[in-house]
Amino acid sequence: xxxxxxxxxxxxxxxxxxxxxxxxxxxxxxxxxxxxxxxxxxxxxxxxxxxxxxxxxxxxxxxxxxxxxxxxxxxxxxxxxxxxxxxxxxxxxxxxxxxxxxxxxxxxxxxxxxxxxxxxxxxxxxxxxxxxxxxxxxxxxxxxxxxxxxxxxxxxxxxxxxxxxxxxxxxxxxxxxxxxxxxxxxxxxxxxxxxxxxxxxxxxxxxxxxxxxxxxxxxxxxxxxxxxxxxxxxxxxxxxxxxxxxxxxxxxxxxxxxxxxxxxxxxxxxxxxxxxxxxxxxxxxxxxxxxxxxxxxxxxxxxxxxxxxxxxxxxxxxxxxxxxxxxxxxxxxxxxxxxxxxxxxxxxxxxxxxxxxxxxxxxxxxxxxxxxxxxxxxxxxxxxxxxxxxxxxxxxxxxxxxxxxxxxxxxxxxxxxxxxxxxxxxxxxxxxxxxxxxxxxxxxxxxxxxxxxxxxxxxxxxxxxxxxxxxxxxxxxxxxxxxxxxxxxxxxxxxxxxxxxxxxxxxxxxxxxxxxxx
Ligand code: FAD
Ligand code: DLZ
Ligand code: SF4
Numbered sequence: 001x002x003x004x005x006x007x008x009x010x011x012x013x014x015x016x017x018x019x020x021x022x023x024x025x026x027x028x029x030x031x032x033x034x035x036x037x038x039x040x041x042x043x044x045x046x047x048x049x050x051x052x053x054x055x056x057x058x059x060x061x062x063x064x065x066x067x068x069x070x071x072x073x074x075x076x077x078x079x080x081x082x083x084x085x086x087x088x089x090x091x092x093x094x095x096x097x098x099x100x101x102x103x104x105x106x107x108x109x110x111x112x113x114x115x116x117x118x119x120x121x122x123x124x125x126x127x128x129x130x131x132x133x134x135x136x137x138x139x140x141x142x143x144x145x146x147x148x149x150x151x152x153x154x155x156x157x158x159x160x161x162x163x164x165x166x167x168x169x170x171x172x173x174x175x176x177x178x179x180x181x182x183x184x185x186x187x188x189x190x191x192x193x194x195x196x197x198x199x200x201x202x203x204x205x206x207x208x209x210x211x212x213x214x215x216x217x218x219x220x221x222x223x224x225x226x227x228x229x230x231x232x233x234x235x236x237x238x239x240x241x242x243x244x245x246x247x248x249x250x251x252x253x254x255x256x257x258x259x260x261x262x263x264x265x266x267x268x269x270x271x272x273x274x275x276x277x278x279x280x281x282x283x284x285x286x287x288x289x290x291x292x293x294x295x296x297x298x299x300x301x302x303x304x305x306x307x308x309x310x311x312x313x314x315x316x317x318x319x320x321x322x323x324x325x326x327x328x329x330x331x332x333x334x335x336x337x338x339x340x341x342x343x344x345x346x347x348x349x350x351x352x353x354x355x356x357x358x359x360x361x362x363x364x365x366x367x368x369x370x371x372x373x374x375x376x377x378x379x380x381x382x383x384x385x386x387x388x389x390x391x392x393x394x395x396x397x398x399x400x401x402x403x404x405x406x407x408x409x410x411x412x413x414x415x416x417x418x419x420x421x422x423x424x425x426x427x428x429x430x431x432x433x434x435x436x437x438x439x440x441x442x443x444x445x446x447x448x449x450x451x452x453x454x455x456x457x458x459x460x461x462x463x464x465x466x467x468x469x470x471x472x473x474x475x476x477x478x479x480x481x482x483x484x485x486x487x488x489x490x491x492x493x494x495x496x497x498x499x500x501x502x503x504x505x506x507x508x509x510x511x512x513x514x515x516x517x518x
Contacts, residue, residue, distance in 0.1 A: 007103075009027075010104070012037075012038075012089075013037050015037075015057045016279055018237075018280050027133060031072075033106075034075075036075075037075060039061065040088055041220075048399050050365075051226045052367070053402040056233045056368075058080070058213045059235040062213065063209060063235050078095075079216075080216060089115065093126060093128075097126055104130070104131060106133065111279075112405060112406040113329050113406065116132075140167075140318045142322065148163065155323065155425070157315055158182075161319070171293055184307045187304040189260040191258075191261050194266075196258075199247075200268065201273040204232055205232075225348055237283075248301075251270045253301040255309050256307070257304065261440055262371075262440055264443060269371065276369070317408065320425070323411045324410055331414065332394070332410060334420040335420050337419070339389055341513060342392060342513070343389070343396055353518065354447060355447035369401065376416065376430050380417030381462070383417075386512060387509070390413070393418055394413045394418075398410075398413075428480055428483055431466060431469060432462065433463045434451040434460035437462065454504075461505075464504035470483070471502060
């Protein structure tokens with residue numbers, strides 16, 4: 001039924017805007033305005049999101065609606081199974097307009113181009129004044145990033161990061177970087193030993209709201225990938241803060257040192273598992289970075305850990321967002337290698353004899369989580385070497401990770417991991433033979449393939465695929481100075497050995513593309 005006088009502003013809060021600090025809520029007045037939050041099928045199915053990701057988001061949204069009500073806001077919350085739920089943002093805004101007759105819609109800009117384009121049409125489609133507000137949850141505004149990028153031939157994260165350090169004063173001693181160096185990566189990247197003490201992320205038992213959501217997701221999305229249980233994510237700001245505190249105490253000190261390590265059965269190592277909360281709005285990146293700096297200043301963690309961690313948030317996270325909005329919508333079409341193979345079926349099941357992949361995909365399906373080096377150097381590396389269509393790779397990453405929204409996922413996948421943008425984001429493709437994986441993990445010891453065998457039956461597929469990739473993409477890559485050494489080795493290699501690499505890789509790709517289990 002239509003409200004008599006109508007509300008002044010209707011404030012649409014999206015599922016990844018769960019903070020009272022969001023610009024739309026800051027512009028509004030709880031006494032006169034109304035909040036709208038909606039669970040819609042379209043958002044859950046435009047890619048088949050992991051069940052745990054949908055459950056996390058719906059539960060966090062429902063808890064946030066409660067928090068807002070406790071703070072005095074009037075909230076219209078539309079559950080997925082509500083009668084007449086139209087299943088789309090626009091449909092639900094239209095229904096709310098008919099109910100509430102608002103004078104204006106306030107919404108903070110969404111994190112995906114697709115949704116922004118949709119919203120840009122609402123004013124006309126709904127006959128309603130729509131005000132899109134800047135998302136202020138980032139260190140670097142989009143105009144600021146555009147200005148930084150505009151005067152450069154090449155965009156490099158490291159340069160951007162230093163600007164951000166200077167701008168925020170994070171880990172700065174006057175005009176100088178704390179400890180004397182900007183970047184401590186040289187002290188990082190040690191392989192982990194299985195006998196190290198491994199911290200675990202803080203886990204939370206599902207409450208009544210989460211249990212209701214888990215049932216809903218099981219009923220409504222039975223064919224989506226991934227396991228629903230055990231479900232242990234924080235779904236409130238208070239619990240996300242507790243998870244952050246636990247990370248600072250138990251894992252941050254070794255974050256840098258073992259940042260690139262991988263171990264069987266150790267899904268998290270010294271990673272924070274906080275991106276899922278940061279990206280949904282349950283944690284504030286500025287507050288997080290300040291807490292990490294304090295831990296360093298108080299002598300609780302070494303500089304390589306604090307700097308390494310802050311660089312991920314202040315550097316990489318901000319940088320990929322800037323690139324996304326600078327280059328969309330064409331960015332998503334990048335495919336410099338013209339790769340066209342379908343994504344192998346084992347990305348959805350984990351069934352493969354390649355231990356590194358079965359382990360990474362397996363934990364992804366269990367937890368909707370894999371750490372950075374697994375995403376980059378296992379699933380990403382394999383898809384790159386196997387010539388998989390980058391769009392398919394992108395859709396997989398967007399679907400299976402609980403922290404995935406296009407603004408952060410697309411540049412990481414298409415740019416950093418698949419080099420599909422031709423080198424805008426990364427100065428060379430992140431690719432490796434089995435040797436790197438063997439050095440940084442214990443996967444190879446229990447693999448059906450032998451990492452030391454280079455060609456022929458039983459050889460680690462990464463070994464031959466590495467050379468096949470370089471050979472078939474010579475036209476694109478041979479001028480890249482960072483690949484001068486591998487191309488020189490390839491040119492020097494004895495013809496018979498080259499042939500054997502190429503034949504082994506072709507044979508493997510044929511089997512892979514036939515759908516046979518590899
Ligand atoms: P930690 O290792 O503890 O790192 C700390 C924080 O730094 C993270 O929580 C995250 O907020 C930030 N961070 C680290 N690396 C990056 C990066 N490259 N880009 C942006 N932020 C970063 N991250 C996402 O948040 N969402 C994604 O959808 C996503 N997709 C990715 C796809 C690929 C192919 C690759 C290679 C990386 C992707 N990343 C993505 C970046 C990174 O892998 C995750 O942020 C990280 O694994 C999250 O786990 P964590 O919280 O334990 O991170
Ligand atoms: C990811 C997601 C899902 C699965 N469902 C919803 C939803 O029902 N309602 C909502 O407001 N947001 C959802 N989201 C997050 C949106 O996809 C996200 O806000 C946009 O993609 C912009 O980043
Ligand atoms: Fe992966 Fe090759 Fe090692 Fe097997 S041998 S785990 S396929 S790198």
